[in-house]
Amino acid sequence: MGSGGIRSSLSRHASEGFRVPSIIDSTCVRRIQSTVGTTRAEVQFVSHVVQETAVGVDTIRTTTDAVHKDIGAVHEGVEATHRIVTKNRDEAKTVSSEKQPTISNRDKLPARPTFFYGRDELVNIIVELICASTGARIAIMGSGGIGKTSLSLAVIHDERVVGVIGDSGYFVSVESATDVGAAAHLLAGQLGLTESSDPLSASITHLKTIPRALLIVDNLETLLFSKNAAAQKDTERMLQRLARIPSLTLIITSRGAVPPNGIRWSNAPSAGLEAISLGAARETFEQIAGRPELASECKALDSLLANVDCMPLAVTLLARMARLSNSPSHLLQRWQLKKTSFIRSGGDDRESSVDVSIQISLDLLKGMHNGMEGQQLLSICANLPDGLRPSVFEQLYTHFSDIHGAKDLLVEFALISIGPENELKMLSPVRHFVLKHHHMTMNHAAALRKIYFDIAASGPTRMDENFSRLAQNVAPEYDNLTSFLLHLINMEEPSQELFDAIEAVSEYAYWTVPSTTLREAFSQRLDAHPAWLASCLECLARTQLSRDEYALAAVNLHAARKLYTTLDNRFREAVCGRLLGKCLWMQDSLEAAERELLAAQNTFIELGNEGSAAQCAQVLGLICISRHDYDQAVIHIILRARRFQATRGAA
Template sequence: MSQENIPSEDSGDTPPTWLAANWFVERRGEQVRKLEEVAALVKQQTTGATDDVSGDLLNDFSEALKGIEVVVRKFGDLNRRYRPADDDEIRSLSERLDSIISMFSLRTVVENSRRLDIDDQQLNEHNSQLVDHNSRLDDRSSRLVDHASRLEDHNSQFDHQDSRLVLLERWRDGSVSFQLPADIPLMEMPPKPAVFYGRDELVESIVERLCSNDNCHIPVLGPGGIGKTTLAAAVINDERIAAKFGANRFFVNCEKVTNCDELAGKIAPGLHLHPNTNPRQAVSAHLASFKCAFLVLDNAETLLDSEDRDAVENWPGTVAQNSHVSVMITMRGTNPPGPVRWADICRLPLPPLSLSSTRQIWPDTTSSIDDNLDTLLGMLDGMPLAVRLMATVDPAATPSQLIQWYEEEKTSLLGINGDTHLTSLEVSIRLSLNSRIMVKHPEAVNMLPILCILPDGMLRSSITDAFTSMSSPKTNSLILERSGLAIREKDRIRCLAPVREFILQNHSPMPLYLADIRLFFMQITDQVGKLGHKRSAEAIEQLCAEFANITSILKHFWIERSTVDIALDSRTALTEATIQLSEFSIFFTFGDCSDLLRRSAQQLDVEGDHANAAKCIKTLGHHLESRYEYSHALERFEEARTRYRRIGDRHGAAQCTQSIGNVLHRQKKNADAFSSLQEARTEFSALGDRLGTAQSSKRIGEVLYSQARYPEATVSLREARSEFQASRDPIGAPQSAKVLGSAKTSTGMPVPA
């Protein structure tokens, strides 16, 4: 420590000795305080040190501090005089402290150097670890670069899609100077139908109406499977529609949509609307912002059949109010939503396809064709869905095989391709059958199986007379139309054949209503007795119009008769109606009663009514003869004659013999015909049947005339004319006279007036 500022006695200063001592003590006290601070630092830095140098340094420093404390206490006593020896003692302690501080500084430098060496060693170790880590990072970076390259390749594949949406948005906002192709829609659409026949004129009319008007609303109505969705797809994909509406064409499948918000929610994503907006308001406003737009709501009956019907009806009405938005709706039934002013071009439900159209569909779907194709297509009744499903049941199966399978399994055969309304006919029918309107009207459900027995449906004007036991039959018929289970054709209501097959297979008619409908149609067969009278034309017209229905009703009755006990009067009425209808069919060569007659003969045999069974077989022979099936007709006449002879009915047997002679004459087997007819005439004469005798004589005369045996023919024909006149037959006598005149002309004899 420096001593230059310490006052001494030799100096010129004259302060008292005790003041000099106090000054010295104060100065040394200050140094001691500094040393105490240094000591605290030294203790902190050397805490935990174990080397000898650090320990000795601390010991010396401690002893020096103790010496200083003694000196301080000594000089702190004011009654003690200052002595020079004391100054030496202080100087000695000061030098000792200087030495300790120097040693401490050196020790600090050495220790710091040692610590730096350790830090350098640790740093080198860390650097080595970092080098290894960097090497591994380089490997990972290389792999990441490879991944990034592959991701870039993938992203490039989707860039055109992202850019398409971006460009659409920019084009909509007017921020690009060009436009995308106008026919790129904003929403996914069904493809243009690959197979489409029978509706070309209707598509043309719809497209023309849409293109020539700023605002046009088209309803496409009809039963399930009739081709409504296909028609809508054909319209929205038409080039002229794409040219006018461009990207603003929206096709929305409403299947499984149960309320208006869900409907608007299906449209909103295609318009890129914010998900938190009110979908109804946003979609309506956005559509209104377009220069023109075309919205198609497919399968809308699901929506209209929901509890939200009021809102569903109002919202399309709101959209349709825009002068630049056109709407097309496809739905089952007959009544589109009310608030929209629908165009009259499609107000009537779509009709079934014609046979010629379904013929065109078939080869485009399958290559299997044979002579029974028209029969198969007739069984499908022009329903496009049924035709398409039937064609895909088995591509290798012929129409003849498919007819056999369909007769065995009915509509279940048309459900093997899937379980949706577009892939299964039964699913499609059940959708209509389980609709809310059908559930709310159980009497309409009860009317349906009755209507399904009638292939030609029922005159709307006759519904009340036919369903005498049903309340509100006209209302129930309207319900069936609105559900899409029945269609209206001119003045009739009927169900398509596939629907009839499904309903009759799964739902039994109510006995009360079945009795009503049987009575109604069986009474029509009584019109056969009016033929030849004043109202013959009216009777013929009614019988022809209802022939298929009467045949179906009678056939259904015969089937039921084979399973349940029926009252005698009902059985008698059924047998008489069957014979009457068959005689009408034979006389006018109208319709086909062969299956009805075979079924009735079989059941009558089971019941033991052999006389009427023989009569049905004989009538079947006449029916086959009228259809020029002579060989089969002969078999039936011979079978009937055998039956009549077995039960002892000579008259019935004679009639069969006469019929056999007639057929043989038609086959130009005149010798056999002459023999049979002579046998018949003999038998009729013996039985006293003048009309039968006259008929046989007339036929014999015709056979002789065809053999150019004119004199013999003249004799036989005169006998026939006399017998006809005696029996007052209004037809036989003139016919005999006509043939007689021809015979006389051939022989040169005068013909009497």
């Protein structure tokens, strides 16, 4: 048994407190046996010792019986807490089952693209790879707006693929994920696994039980091209774990030309997905526009399509604009006027062509009735990667003269779409372009800020009987909250309101899928606010401890304790010491852990906080047991029980 297993077993026995008498009896017996000799005089001496010890044992047993009762009361409290947590879990399952009627996996998939031309050969190649192998690995790479997602959906809806995988096709977009933990949470949600402390492992275990399955992981570029090198490595490791499932066909879509490392991809490496042919682009445009009279402008149409490199997103957007009586000649003229003045996201024409098409859409939008309000609503949607939900949409009603008209206009221009829960969603390239070039008005920014601060404040901050009910306020908006708060962290000075919102969302995440994203970002802005920084670092370390990131937790605890010392906050300083002691114990640094815990315990006793002192005693007892120092362990455990009992009595 390893040190972790021994520690777990000893911790369980220590917490139950039912073996104290047996430990004491065993200790006494060993001491008596060690004095036994072979001579008559030694035997007589031992007999005398035994008689005296028996009296001591009776006294000890009387004491331990009382301790046993105290620990029994603590045990009853633990059981009551367990019943509350179990009830919350059952209620959550009931609410989930009532809100989400049973539907097939295929019904959950996004629809096959209606207008999909010029990719038949590539679809056939990928389908043949899937049908020929039980574990194909397909990487669909390319520039933004090139049609990677559409290609993957055409494949998963192909009749030949359906004949192989049946109803075991899954699609998960990780566009809104800010780290691998969030991506794993999204994957688990698509698989119907909503209550796991390790969503990635749970998803892998579930997928291994399916004879043939196909998983599409869409929009990986946010994670693969993260500025954080560790996040990139974590993403590659996540994909490698998925790729090791023999029965799983894995398809990923991402910007870029080179697929992730560490996986033997089934499709041959290439420079990425290329644009469709001019003929395919023309057919796409004509079918979407639905206007036969456009045939008279073939030359202007071909020129327009060539100027945007026949990229599917640009072609689709332009065709939808043509449905509003905008001719190809007019669209081409607008493109020619705007091209040279556009701010590009990349260094070449192909990379900037999506931005060009988006700007054309926005320019045309301004000329429409209610166009300015449409653009303002678009700016709001751009700040919400998971979509503008109906509940938030209605709260914005008073800030527009005709918000429903603005929404209808954006839907008509294909700048937003209506999601399965009636949320307003944007294509990823459009969203990022609008974020960069079209900011919200001050009025709309303030309104959205208040709405999401209220949502954050309405969530749970502890695991109790109200957790399941309050979690329903935050869960649907968690990704939007995270994204919007990150935006505010970068855009405005720290404030009490922002601090409270970040703490509320981070605490909700601590009890669901622990994330350090918000606190890590906020801590970089708090040099002028030592009290907030200390609290942020302490809570960040607590989350890292829950994720077994002991080295990172120790660094943040030392920094937080130093700040608390400067602030003369002895209680929080001692809390950091207690957490640091636990962290060191988990790293097998027993002597250092004991020093930290004893110092923290003494401070708590001086401050009259028996509950916190008892928590220190508990870990100190476990450390002694790890050293086989059972006498001292018994002392710590008894003190722990008495301190908890004193706390209950005071309450």
